[in-house]
Amino acid sequence: GGGGALPYENSQLKETLAVGDTGAFAYKKYADIAVSDIVVEAGAEATNPSVSVKETRLGSNVPTAITADAGSVYKYLSITKANIETITKATIKFSVPNEWFTNNSLDASTVALNRLVSNIWTELPTKRISSTDAKFTSFEATTEGFSIFAITAEKAKAATKPAPAPEAPKAEAPTEVTGQVTKEVAKTEVQAVSEASKGGFGNLAKIIAG
Secondary structure, three states, X not given: XXXXXXXEEEEEOOOXXXXXXXXXXXXXXXXXXXXXXXXXXXXXXXXXXXXXXXXXXXXXXXXXXXXXXXXXXXXXXXXXXXXXXXXXXXXXXXXXXXXXXXXXXXXXXXXEEEEEEOOEEEEOOEEEEOOOOOOEEEEEEEEOOOOEEEXXXXXXXXXXXXXXOOOOOXXXXXXXXXXXXHHHHHHHHXXXXXXXXXXXHHHHHHHHHO
């Protein structure tokens, strides 16, 4: 903040990951960059891989703002990798301060991590997890790659008394209802024929109906 450099942290592993191996990258500045851990599954062998997380803003690395219907934005993040050519997937753990939800009337259960790919925002599978810091609520999301991300949350719904549900009519056994309706329709049709013909045919119809 204050016009200075945006929060940034790099995490590097001093090891070699084989294809299919997972590497866990930890971040101490989660209060600034939101992300606390990233677990990566290597898609190719990687020696001394590193993953960097940096807060970013619209206009610098974010060409397209996420749409308003996604909710309020906590942070835009740029996540990049080095010394690791491809990844199969990554699990990103991040934390959001509880006061952000309170101050902005937001619902923590609606938090989502969104990823920008080819100028299109996509919401990633995100779930709430237990937090080790009482001042934060923690979440976990999975992604198939790194780029620009946005952490969002939607407004909390106003606490209103639910409207009383209309009393549903007691349903009768469908077979009985259908049978009764069918009989009534048949009776009406036969009577209509009887009235129209007003003759011997009408009398015959009444006999049939009776």
